[in-house]
Amino acid sequence: MGDVFITGVTGFLGRHLAARLLRNRDDVDRLQCLVRCDDDEHGRKRLRRSLSRAVAEADLDGLMERMDVVRGDLTLPQLGLDDDAFAALAARCDVVLHSAADVRFNQDLQDARDRNVQGTARVTELAREAARTGLRRFDWVGTAFVAGLRRDRVGEDELTHEAGWKNSYEQSKYEAESWLREHAADLPLTVYRPSIIVGESTTGATSNFGMLYWPVQIYARGWWRTIVGDASTVVDVVPVDYVADAIEALGRGTEHVGGTFHLAAGPEGSLTIEQIAAVVRVFFGGKPPRYVDPDFFMTWVRPVADLFIWGKKRRVIREGGTFFIPYFSGNPLFDTTKASAALEPLGVRPPKVEEYLSTIFEYARSTDFGRRAVEG
Secondary structure, three states: OEEEEEEOOOOHHHHHHHHHHHHHOOOEEEEEEEEOOOOHHHHHHHHHHHHOOOOOHHHHHHHHOOEEEEEOOOOOHHHHOOHHHHHHHHHHEEEEEEOOOOOOOOOOHHHHHHHHHHHHHHHHHHHHHHHHHOOOEEEEEOOHHHHOOOOOEEOOOOOOOOOOOOOHHHHHHHHHHHHHHHHOOOOOEEEEEEOEEEOOOOOOOOOOOOOOHHHHHHHHOOOOOEEEOOOOOEEOEEEHHHHHHHHHHHOOOOOOOOOEEEEOOOOOOOEEHHHHHHHHHHHHOOOOOEEEOHHHHHHHHHHHHOOOOOHHHHHHHHHHHHHHOHHHHOOOEEOOHHHHHHHHHHOOOOOOHHHHHHHHHHHHHHOOOOOOOOOO
8 A cells, every 4th residue: 555646636637537536546645746836735625626526526525535736836946845745755756647747839948848857757766766755666658659750550659750740739648658767667668658648538528628629619600610620630539538547557567667668549439630630520510621631721721821810729720720720631550459458358348439529529518618507
C-alpha cells in the first residue's frame, strides 16, 4: 500500500485517472495531487470542481477524503517545494504518474518546452528521489503524435525520426519523451501514448472542444463546409474513458513496467475524414462538404475568403484552421499490437468509433460546444 503522486488532476484526462485510481485500486492509499493554487483551501476547491466532472455527486466526498493538495509548479525546481517537503513527499509515494501537459497547439515552442519538457524533468526529480525508498512505477502520459509528420505505420517502440512536427505541442512532447529515454532509463518508466482524446463514449461529456470538434462546430453553425485536406485521411480518436481505463489497468502491479503503449483506435479501428463527415452531415444536417487541396487553398482560396469573412466567424475559422488543417492532410497510423495484447486479457478495449460518434456530437450540441451547462 502506498501513495500515488499525480499531476494533471485539474485537467480533462487527469480527473478521470484520479477517479479510477481511487475507486478501483486497493493498493492506493492516497493521491498526492500537484495543484497550482494560492493555498490548500483554493487547491481543494480546484480538485473538487475538477473531480465533480468525472464522478457522481454521491461519491465525491468519499473520494476527496483520500486526496491531498501538493501546492507546487511543474516549471520550478523540486516542483516549488522546499527540501524537507520534497523529501517527505518522495518518501510517501511509491508511484509517480505524470499526466499534466500544455496541449495548446498555438503556443510558442519555448513556452511548450518549459511546460512539457522541463515539467517532465521536474517530475523525474521526484521519481528519482522516490526511488531511494522503493519507487514501484514512474508512469508518463505522452502522445501518439510524437510521430509528427510521419504518414506510415508507427510502432509502439519507435520514437526517433526526422519527419518534423505539425505544431509546438507535438515537438515538445517528442523532446520530452526523448529526454526521458536518455535520463530516466534506470527508473521503472512506462509510457502511454494516447491519440486524439474525445469525450466519454457513454455520455459524450468533455471539457476539451479542440481537434475533432473544431471542424464539426463550424460546419454545424453553417459557417464553413470546405474541408482543407484529403477525404481519405485517417483520423485516430479514442474516448477519454478508454484512455483512463487503459492507464489504470496497465498501471496495476509491475508486469507492464518498461513498456510503451499506443492508446489508440489503431489502423483497423480508425475512420477516414470522409466517414466522419458523413456522420456529421446526418447528425447536424447541411450540405455535403467540399474537399480542397491545402496548398491550393492557402495560395488562392484563403486570401479571397478573408475579404468576405469578418468578426468572430473569421477568427474561429482562420485561427482554428491554422493549427488543425495539418491533421486533415495526412496522419500516421498507430500500431496497437502491444497495447491490445496487454489490455485484452484485462477486458479493456477501445470502443468502435462509429458506435459513439453520435454520442459525443449530441453532447457538443446540447452544450453548444461547451458554452452552456448540460440540460437536466
